[in-house]
Amino acid sequence: MTQSRSVPLSRRSFSAWIAASAAAAGAGHAALWPRTASAADAPVSSKLRIVIPANEGGGWDQTGRALGAAMLASGAVGSVVYENIGGKGGTIGLAKYVEKYDADPDTLLMSGMVMVGAVALQKPTVTMANMAPIARLTSDxxxxxxxxxxxxxxxxxxxxxxxxxxxxxxxxxxxxxxxxxxxxxxxxxxxxxxxxxxxxxxxxxxxxxxxxxxxxxxxxxxxxxxxxxxxxxxxxxxxxxxxxxxxxxxxxxxxxxxxxxxxNWRGVLTGRKVPPYRKAALLTVVRRATATDVWQKAIKQNNWDPFWMEGKDFENFLETDTAMAGPLIYLLKLKA
The missing domain is CATH 3.40.190.10 (Periplasmic binding protein-like II)
Known part of the structure; x- marks a missing residue:
C-alpha cells in the first residue's frame, strides 16, 4: 500500500540558490550554492520525497520520518512527502523506486541491512547495485x-x-x-x-x-x-x-x-541516474538534517546509535555488506 504525506515549510531564497546551483553545475564546479554568509541556511530542495520501503510504524518508517522532520527543521527543504511501499524486506519498495524514481533528483530511499539480507535471500531482479549510496545514519x-x-x-x-x-x-x-x-x-x-x-x-x-x-x-x-x-x-x-x-x-x-x-544499520540511497551534483546536494540536505536538535532528539528517544558514513567509506561499506550477505544467508541456512 502506498501512502503519501506532505509537510509544508516556507521557502527561503530557493530561486537564488537554483540560479547559483545551475551556474556552478554549468561551470563544472562541485559547489552547490554561492559562498555567501547566508548560503549555509539556504534551502537545497523545494520539495523532497522519502520513499520508505516498509509499512508505517516500523524502524525504517520511524527513521525516515525523523529524518524528514529534521530536514524541515534545518531549512534545507521546503516540504517533505513520505511514501510507504512495504513488503518482502524492502525489495518491493526497492523495485518500485527504481521503476519510478531512478532519475528523480529529489527522492531518497530509506535502506539498511534488512534490505541487503532480503535481496541476498530472495534474489530479485532489482538489487542494491541499482542504487547510489548517499549516507549511513544509524546503527541499531x-x-x-x-x-x-x-x-x-x-x-x-x-x-x-x-x-x-x-x-x-x-x-x-x-x-x-x-x-x-x-x-x-x-x-x-x-x-x-x-x-x-x-x-x-x-x-x-x-x-x-x-x-x-x-x-x-x-x-x-x-x-x-x-x-x-x-x-x-x-x-x-x-x-x-x-x-x-x-x-x-x-x-x-x-x-x-x-x-x-x-x-543493524539504516541509511539513505538515491537512483543511479541522478546526476552527481544533485547527489552531492542530497548529501548536503541529509548532513544538515543530522546536525539539528530535532534529529538528535529522535536519536535519543528511539535509542539509536548515531553512525555517520558518507562518500567512498559508505560505498565500500555497502559493497562489503552486500558481498557478505549471500554467504551468511547460506551459512545460516536461512529460507525464504
Whole structure:
C-alpha cells in the first residue's frame, strides 16, 4: 500500500540558490550554492520525497520520518512527502523506486541491512547495485524478547530450548532474510539447530509483539525502539541484546555466554541516474538534517546509535555488506 504525506515549510531564497546551483553545475564546479554568509541556511530542495520501503510504524518508517522532520527543521527543504511501499524486506519498495524514481533528483530511499539480507535471500531482479549510496545514519541492535511469564530467562535458556526442540520453538521477527532473521539464524547455529529453525516473519515490530503476547512465538527479535513499549509496560521481558556490550540496561547476549552479536544499520540511497551534483546536494540536505536538535532528539528517544558514513567509506561499506550477505544467508541456512 502506498501512502503519501506532505509537510509544508516556507521557502527561503530557493530561486537564488537554483540560479547559483545551475551556474556552478554549468561551470563544472562541485559547489552547490554561492559562498555567501547566508548560503549555509539556504534551502537545497523545494520539495523532497522519502520513499520508505516498509509499512508505517516500523524502524525504517520511524527513521525516515525523523529524518524528514529534521530536514524541515534545518531549512534545507521546503516540504517533505513520505511514501510507504512495504513488503518482502524492502525489495518491493526497492523495485518500485527504481521503476519510478531512478532519475528523480529529489527522492531518497530509506535502506539498511534488512534490505541487503532480503535481496541476498530472495534474489530479485532489482538489487542494491541499482542504487547510489548517499549516507549511513544509524546503527541499531537486535533485542531478544520473550513474554513476561516465559520460562526462558536467559539467552542460554533459549539456546537450550532450540537444541531440545527447535521445531516447537518459534522465533518471530521481521522480514525473511532481514537482520532479525539473520540473528535468529545465528542463535540457531549456536544451538546446532540451523536446519530446524522455525522463523515467523512479520511486516513490523507490532506484529512481533502480538506473536509473543499471544504465545504464537517463544521468542521475538526486533530493534529496541519496536519493543520499548512492551518492555516498559511489563508485557515483554528482554533477555539479551546483540551488541557486544550492555545496551539500554539490557545485558548483551555475548556477555551472557552466547557468542552471537550483530548490528543493524539504516541509511539513505538515491537512483543511479541522478546526476552527481544533485547527489552531492542530497548529501548536503541529509548532513544538515543530522546536525539539528530535532534529529538528535529522535536519536535519543528511539535509542539509536548515531553512525555517520558518507562518500567512498559508505560505498565500500555497502559493497562489503552486500558481498557478505549471500554467504551468511547460506551459512545460516536461512529460507525464504
Amino acid at each position: 541492535y537486535e533485542v531478544v524478547a520473550v513474554k513476561a511469564d516465559s520460562p526462558i530467562k536467559t539467552p542460554k535458556d533459549l539456546i537450550a530450548q532450540l537444541r531440545a526442540d527447535a521445531a516447537n520453538t518459534v522465533i518471530a521477527g521481521g522480514s525473511a532474510g532481514g537482520v532479525d532473521h539473520m540473528y535468529a539464524g545465528m542463535l540457531a547455529r549456536v544451538a546446532d539447530a540451523s536446519q530446524s529453525l522455525v522463523y515467523q516473519a512479520h511486516p513490523g515490530g507490532a506484529e512481533v509483539v502480538e506473536a509473543l503476547a499471544t504465545g504464537k512465538a517463544a521468542a521475538g527479535i526486533s530493534g529496541y525502539s519496536e519493543f520499548s513499549e512492551g518492555l516498559a509496560s511489563g508485557k515483554l521481558r528482554a533477555i539479551g541484546v546483540s551488541s557486544k556490550r550492555p545496551f539500554q540496561g539490557i545485558a548483551s547476549v555475548r556477555e551472557q555466554g552466547v557468542e552471537a552479536d550483530l548490528a
